[in-house]
Amino acid sequence: MSAHPVASTLRGFSQALARTLVSEDAAHSGGVLQGVDPRAKLVGMLALVVASALAHRVPTLIALLAVGVGLAVASRVNVWSLARRVWLVAFAFTFMIAAPAMFLTPGIALWQWGGVVMTANGVHTAVLLVLRVEAAVTLSTLLVLTTPWMWLLKALRTLGVPVEVIALLAMTHRYLVLLAETANQMFESRQSRVVGKLKGAEQRHMMINTGGVLLSKTMAMGDEVYMAMLARGFRGEVRLLTEFRMKTRDWVAVAALLAVAAGAVVAGR
Amino acid sequence: MHIPDGYLSPSTCATMYVASAGFWWQALRRTRRQMLGRALPRLALMAAFCFVVMLFNLPLPGGTTGHALGVGIAAIVLGPWGGMMAVSLALAIQALFFGDGGITTLGANCFNMAIAGSITAWGLYQLIGMGSTANSKRRLVAAALAGYGSINLAALLAAIELGIQPMLFHDASGAPLYAPYPLHVAIPAMMAGHLTIAGVAEALMTAGLFGYLRRNEPGLVGLAKDATPRTPRSLWGGLALLMLLAPLGILAGGAAWGEWAPKDFADQAARAQIAAASGNVAAPTVAPIGLARLAGVWTAPLPEYAPRFVKSAGFGYLLSAIFGVGIILGVVWLVQLIAARKGEDAEKGAAKRIEPEHFETDPKQERGR
Numbered sequence: 023m024s025a026h027p028v029a030s031t032l033r034g035f036s037q038a039l040a041r042t043l044v045s046e047d048a049a050h051s052g053g054v055l056q057g058v059d060p061r062a063k064l065v066g067m068l069a070l071v072v073a074s075a076l077a078h079r080v081p082t083l084i085a086l087l088a089v090g091v092g093l094a095v096a097s098r099v100n101v102w103s104l105a106r107r108v109w110l111v112a113f114a115f116t117f118m119i120a121a122p123a124m125f126l127t128p129g130i131a132l133w134q135w136g137g138v139v140m141t142a143n144g145v146h147t148a149v150l151l152v153l154r155v156e157a158a159v160t161l162s163t164l165l166v167l168t169t170p171w172m173w174l175l176k177a178l179r180t181l182g183v184p185v186e187v188i189a190l191l192a193m194t195h196r197y198l199v200l201l202a203e204t205a206n207q208m209f210e211s212r213q214s215r216v217v218g219k220l221k222g223a224e225q226r227h228m229m230i231n232t233g234g235v236l237l238s239k240t241m242a243m244g245d246e247v248y249m250a251m252l253a254r255g256f257r258g259e260v261r262l263l264t265e266f267r268m269k270t271r272d273w274v275a276v277a278a279l280l281a282v283a284a285g286a287v288v289a290g291r
Numbered sequence: 292m293h294i295p296d297g298y299l300s301p302s303t304c305a306t307m308y309v310a311s312a313g314f315w316w317q318a319l320r321r322t323r324r325q326m327l328g329r330a331l332p333r334l335a336l337m338a339a340f341c342f343v344v345m346l347f348n349l350p351l352p353g354g355t356t357g358h359a360l361g362v363g364i365a366a367i368v369l370g371p372w373g374g375m376m377a378v379s380l381a382l383a384i385q386a387l388f389f390g391d392g393g394i395t396t397l398g399a400n401c402f403n404m405a406i407a408g409s410i411t412a413w414g415l416y417q418l419i420g421m422g423s424t425a426n427s428k429r430r431l432v433a434a435a436l437a438g439y440g441s442i443n444l445a446a447l448l449a450a451i452e453l454g455i456q457p458m459l460f461h462d463a464s465g466a467p468l469y470a471p472y473p474l475h476v477a478i479p480a481m482m483a484g485h486l487t488i489a490g491v492a493e494a495l496m497t498a499g500l501f502g503y504l505r506r507n508e509p510g511l512v513g514l515a516k517d518a519t520p521r522t523p524r525s526l527w528g529g530l531a532l533l534m535l536l537a538p539l540g541i542l543a544g545g546a547a548w549g550e551w552a553p554k555d556f557a558d559q560a561a562r563a564q565i566a567a568a569s570g571n572v573a574a575p576t577v578a579p580i581g582l583a584r585l586a587g588v589w590t591a592p593l594p595e596y597a598p599r600f601v602k603s604a605g606f607g608y609l610l611s612a613i614f615g616v617g618i619i620l621g622v623v624w625l626v627q628l629i630a631a632r633k634g635e636d637a638e639k640g641a642a643k644r645i646e647p648e649h650f651e652t653d654p655k656q657e658r659g660r
Binding site: 123127129194222 | 295296297298299300301304319323329331332333334335336337338339340342343344346347349350351352364368376380381383384387388390393394395462464465466467468469470471472476495496499500502503504507508511
C-alpha cells in the first residue's frame with residue numbers, strides 16, 4: 023500500500039525543516055551579508071523589500087532583482103538552488119494569478135485570437151506583478167538564508183518587537199520540528215497498522231483523531247516546557263542576550279542598502 | 292489566502308499593519324499578565340500546532356481534499372486574544388522562514404486570519420453554544436460554524452483587500468499596479484473555494500478536534516465535566532451596546548446597492564445615486580417589470596426599520612433592533628428546547644440499550660474463575 027499523502031507530506035516537511043535548521047549552512051558561510059550585523063541587515067533588506075513594493079516601473083524592479091542576485095553571489099548563496107526553490111515557485115504561483123490579467127485588463131490590443139485580446143496594459147500589469155513578487159521574495163529569502171534564526175529574532179528587537187513576542191517566536195520555531203516529527207510518527211504508526219484502503223470518512227476520522235492527540239500532546243508539552251523553565255529559574259521575565267555591536271562596516275552596509283532602497287523608490291515612481 | 296509581497300500597495304500594507312498593531316498590543320497586554328504562568332509555552336506550542344495542522348490534508352466528502360488553518364480551535368482553546376497571538380505567530384514564522392505570505396503583507400494576513408478569524412470563531416462559538424450543556428450537539432455545531440465562519444470571513448477580507456487595489460492604484464493608462472482583479476472578480480474567485488472546500492475542511496477539523504477534546508480533555512475547552520453552562524456576561528453587554536448603537540445606521544445616506552425600491556427608478560436623486568454607485572451606468576427610467584411585480588409580494592411589519600407609530604427615526608431603529616434580537620433569541624430558545632428534549636430521549640434510549648449488557652455476567656468468565 024502506498025504511503026498516505028499526509029504522511030509523505032509531513033515526512034518531507036519535517037526532513038526539509040530539520041535539514042534547514044540543523045545545517046543553516048548559508049547563514050554561517052563567510053559571505054558579504056553574513057558579515058553584516060543582523061540589525062543592519064534586517065533594516066537594510068526590509069527597506070529593499072519595501073522599495074520593491076513601492077516600485078511602479080519594470081526597469082527598477084529588474085535592478086532590484088539584480089541587486090538581490092548580486093548579494094546572493096557575494097554571500098555564497100547557491101544561485102541555482104535559489105532559482106529552483108524560490109524563483110520558480112514564486113513565478114509559477116504568481117504567473118498563474120497574473121496571466122488572466124493580460125486578457126482581462128482593458129487597453130491597446132497587442133494580440134488577438136477570436137474574442138480573446140491580449141492588451142498592452144494587461145501584459146504590463148502581469149510583468150510588474152511577477153517581477154515585484156520575485157524581487158521581494160528574493161530579498162526576504164536572502165535575509166533569512168544569511169542570518170541564523172536566533173540572531174534574526176534578536177535583531178527584531180531593533181524594530182520595537184516586544185521581548186515576549188520574540189521569546190514566543192523562538193519557542194514556536196523550536197517546537198515546530200518536534201511537533202511535525204511527532205505528527206509524522208503518529209501517521210506512520212497508524213499507517214503500519216492499516217490493511218487495505220481506508221474510505222474517505224475513515225481517513226477523515228483518522229486525520230482528526232491524530233490532530234486531537236497531537237493537540238493533547240501539544241498542551242502536555244507546553245506544561246512540561248513550563249516546568250523545565252521553572253526548574254531553570256524562570257520568574258516571568260524574558261531576557262535576551264544582545265551581544266551585537268555595530269562596527270564601521272555595519273554602518274556602511276546599512277547606509278548602502280538604505281541608499282539603494284531610496285534610489286529605487288525615487289526611480290520607481 | 293496568504294497574500295504574498297507585491298499584491299497589496301504599501302499604503303494598504305501600512306494600514307493593515309496599523310489596524311493589526313492595535314489588536315496585537317491589546318492581545319499582548321492581556322496575555323502578558325499570564326506570561327508569568329503557563330501561557331508563554333502554551334501560546335508558543337499552540338502556534339506550532341496551528342502551523343503543523345495547516346499541513347493536514349483532510350479528505351473531504353466528494354473526493355477532494357482541503358487543509359485547515361486551525362484558527363477555529365485555537366480561538367476556542369485559548370480565547371480570542373490568545374488565539375490571535377498564536378495564529379499571528381504561526382503566520383509570522385510562515386512568512387519569515389518559509390516565504391508563505393509576504394513580509395510587507397504580514398499585517399494584512401494576520402488581520403484577516405489571526406485577528407478577524409479568532410474573534411469570529413470565538414464569537415460564533417460562544418453565541419451558538421451559549422447556554423448549552425457540555426455534551427450537547429449544539430456545541431459541536433457551534434465549533435464547526437466557528438471554523439467555517441472564521442475562514443470565510445478571512446477569505447472575504449483578503450478578497451476585499453485584493454479587489455480594491457485596481458480601483459485605488461493604477462497608472463496613467465489605467466493599468467493596475469498591484470493585484471489586478473476588481474472586487475467583482477476577486478470576491479467570487481476567492482469565496483468559491485473557501486465556501487465549498489477550505490470552509491468545509493476548517494469546519495470538519497474544528498468540530499472534530501473540539502469533539503476529541505470534549506471527550507478526552509474537557510478542561511482545555513472550558514468544559515470541566517461538572518461545569519454548569521453559563522452565559523458570558525460580556526456577550527450580553529456587547530449585544531446591548533450594539534442595539535444602542537443601532538440608530539447610527541441612519542447616518543448612512545441613500546439605499547444600499549441592489550436594495551432599491553421600484554419608486555427609486557423614477558426619482559431623479561435616487562437615479563443619480565444608483566448611477567454613481569454602479570460605475571456611472573444609468574439605471575432604467577422605469578423599474579424592471581419583474582422587480583416591480585415581486586417587490587410588493589410581502590409587506591414587512593416594520594418597513595425600513597421604522598414602525599409607523601414611532602416618529603423618531605433613531606428610536607424606530609432602536610425598537611427594530613430590540614424586536615429583531617428578541618425574535619432571534621426566541622428562535623434559538625425554541626431550537627434549544629427541542630434539541631434538549633431530543634437529547635433527553637436519546638439518553639434514555641441509550642441507557643435502556645446499555646443497561647442489560649452492563650450488568651450481565653459473562654458465563655465464560657464465570658466458568659474461568
